[in-house]
Amino acid sequence: MKFQRRQVLKAAGGAAVAYGTPLFSLGDDPSRDRRALVIVGPSNHPPGTHEVKAGGRLMADCVNRLGLDGLSAEVSVGWPEDRSSIENAATLVFIGDKFPAEAVKNRQQAMADVVGAMSRDCGIVCIHYATGLEEQHVAPYHAKGEQHPLLTWMGGYFATRCKHHKSIARLMKATIEPTAVEHPILRGWQEFKFDDEPYINNYLGPDGLAENVTPLATSMLPPNDPTEQITAWSVERKDGGRGVGIVMPHYYRNWLVDDLRTFVTNAIVWSAGFNVPEEGCRTPKPELAKYEPDAIEPRRKAGGY
Numbered sequence: 001m002k003f004q005r006r007q008v009l010k011a012a013g014g015a016a017v018a019y020g021t022p023l024f025s026l027g028d029d030p031s032r033d034r035r036a037l038v039i040v041g042p043s044n045h046p047p048g049t050h051e052v053k054a055g056g057r058l059m060a061d062c063v064n065r066l067g068l069d070g071l072s073a074e075v076s077v078g079w080p081e082d083r084s085s086i087e088n089a090a091t092l093v094f095i096g097d098k099f100p101a102e103a104v105k106n107r108q109q110a111m112a113d114v115v116g117a118m119s120r121d122c123g124i125v126c127i128h129y130a131t132g133l134e135e136q137h138v139a140p141y142h143a144k145g146e147q148h149p150l151l152t153w154m155g156g157y158f159a160t161r162c163k164h165h166k167s168i169a170r171l172m173k174a175t176i177e178p179t180a181v182e183h184p185i186l187r188g189w190q191e192f193k194f195d196d197e198p199y200i201n202n203y204l205g206p207d208g209l210a211e212n213v214t215p216l217a218t219s220m221l222p223p224n225d226p227t228e229q230i231t232a233w234s235v236e237r238k239d240g241g242r243g244v245g246i247v248m249p250h251y252y253r254n255w256l257v258d259d260l261r262t263f264v265t266n267a268i269v270w271s272a273g274f275n276v277p278e279e280g281c282r283t284p285k286p287e288l289a290k291y292e293p294d295a296i297e298p299r300r301k302a303g304g305y
């Protein structure tokens, strides 16, 4: 699917009114546990790439450093044993190789946990490969004439090795541009350039972008045959929940990109139903070693990444 700029702006502009209105705001539901739960799924990517545990800790730290009244973040490496942490979360943030609820050993229970959370308007954010579904994940739904529920929860996904759609993962230099819409997630960051693996030709549904999905960032990719690609998007679900897909970063070192960090942190805060500060959720440049990655810089291996 090729995506034209005017389609992006048209689709995005249609629902602009809704963006400034929080689903719920601080104090209107004191019983709610306002926690962003970062769930780290499995990964077997080489050191310096994906670094899902360190990336998960870093994202949680970014949220906690904001000092927002009522919102904190915690990390679960692996699927949470204490199910109440999912039941009480304001948003679930996923990092891992493939959508973690489909990638963990006990996927049936994990998917049931997410179904439960989504049915009570919990937010969801997936980062890079956690936006990914394979044929084995989508086929059971397609056989019944249905879509994988991640499409509804998050508004799209990275369809990797799927029959119905072929998203593309490739290391390349990219310029990530915020779209021209008013959206809290776009506060406080600007266009940025980096060397990464922003997925392209992401799957946004059988009819393309749905009405309740907003493109947040685009990029002209791939460099040798560029078309406008949606590299991040958000959804306001009919059940009231909010979802965000951001198909980067691949390299752990790219968490040093201030604009990307603000973008991701804004997404977490917004998905939890909180107001994003006007200046955006800016955090100091992180000390990457503090989050205990296997490596900060990628070690090039035969066969690439």
Ligand SMILES: [Zn+2]
Residues within 6 Å of the ligand: 049, 050, 128, 129, 197, 249, 250
């Ligand atoms: Zn990657």
